[in-house]
Amino acid sequence: MTAGSNIVLVGFMGTGKSSVGRRLAAMLGMRFVDMDDAIEQRAGKPIPRIFAEDGEPHFRALERALVADLSRQSGLIIATGGGVVLNPDNIRDFSAGGLVVCLWANAGTILARVGHETHRPLLAGDDKMANVRGLMDARRKLYEAIPLRVDTDTLSVDQAAERVLRLYRARTDATPHPSIEK
Ligand code: S3P
Secondary structure, three states, rough: OOOOOOEEEEOOOOOOOOHHHHHHHHHOOEEEEEEEHHHHHHOOOOHHHHHHHHHHHHHHHOOOOOOHHOOOOOOOEEEEEEEHHHOOHHHHHHHHHHEEEEEEHHHHHHHHHHOOOOOOHHHHHHOOHHHHHHHHHHHHHHHHHHOOOOOOOOOOOOHHHHHHHHHHHHHOOOOOOOEOOO
């Protein structure tokens, strides 16, 4: 791990990847990339339309291609989409060139943060709590497989960014550090 490495935030929808990533980028003077925004730019349409018109597999292919591109760059703070963990190649590529940190939050926190929003096709439907719980359960093992994790339930954006920064500095300084920041 070198100082120029990427910092990659993964985690379920609503765990704060974009807000924490933006804050981290400002703190470190690094460039911020929001993968969902970048995919929308490349596709020329918003994510709900990509899902509706082209299907989730097409979205995943766009996501995979973007991971491959970003992994070849350095000095980036990258906020991924929640499903990036579904393809092990994504985590392999990101881990090779940077620090991958999983942001976590429980289902109640997630719902409070994103329940009122409408731009997430996988959370569409009447019973949002059931959607969140179902997806979380299906993906739990994939998120848990990321060695570094920050639980954000009780943290502000600033505090979560500080925790990630601590993990990054611990890695770049090669000093001992806890792998789970509570
Ligand atoms: C998805 C999460 C979304 C977005 C897409 C699919 C997922 O990103 O990539 O709707 O599969 O969890 P956020 O995690 O930024 O909401």
